[in-house]
Amino acid sequence: MNKPQKLAAVQRVLALDTSTTSLSVAIMENGKVLHEINEFGERNHSIRILSIVEEVLKASSTLNTDVQGIAVGIGPGSYTGTRIAVTAAKTLAWAWNVPVVGISTLHSLAYGGFIHAINAQEDKVGSGQINWIIPLIDARRGQVYTALFSSSESSAPYRLEQDAIRLMETWIEELVHRIEATFEQKKPHSIWFVGDVNLHKETAERLRIRLGDALHIVSYDLEGRYVGVLGTEKFHTGEQDDMHSLVPNYTQLAEAEANLLRKP
Missing domain, CATH: 3.30.420.200 (Nucleotidyltransferase; domain 5)
Known part of the structure; x- marks a missing residue:
């Protein structure tokens, strides 16, 4: 984990997590929620995540350039679901040139x-x-x-x-x-x-x-604000993850892979 210079005291952090049935997105400023959406329907996470991010940013009057960091839930949880948020967070972090930090779901x-x-x-x-x-x-x-x-x-x-x-x-x-x-x-x-x-x-x-x-x-169903609070705390201590090496915490093989290994 890298230890760059601490971010400014006033910051906006985008938080994402799709490891559970809740598609959780929040925009935070100094650990306070500006806007949050927690939508249920695990099968729709990949379809909905970017539109939910856009909706949260719009509702909080946040431009892409206002976001100073991205916190993302890295699991464990749904094998496919966990990858969705991590991929989205890394893509947005690269596009917006901001740091990213992984948070345990x-x-x-x-x-x-x-x-x-x-x-x-x-x-x-x-x-x-x-x-x-x-x-x-x-x-x-x-x-x-x-x-x-x-x-x-x-x-x-x-x-x-x-x-x-x-x-x-x-x-x-x-x-x-x-x-x-x-x-x-x-x-x-x-x-x-x-x-x-x-x-x-x-x-x-x-x-x-x-x-x-x-x-x-x-x-209890996960709320994006807590990913954001934990992410903000890490950013305030100067922590961030390498954008390219950040991966989900799967903790087990996907069911398809496990079934394949069982075959003679």
């Missing part, structure tokens, strides 16, 4: 899901309490794209476990062991499963025996 999902959850359930979140946030994106066959983050405030969660594809059953047991091995003062006050939770709610509920009301399972 799971980090954005954890951030947005936690903020969404605590806004709806403020009485369950105390100041300074340790919260573990587990974002989920369904990966079929009992698998999820997931990671583990922690937050004690409403700022961006920090990472405890890397993005990966995991069996949900195994992941629950790993979380149980981690909780049991954590010093009492560092144990989470609450655990929040956020994101694509519906197919995995029953498995996640197994933690209820150990956690009781400290367990929260919240359905």
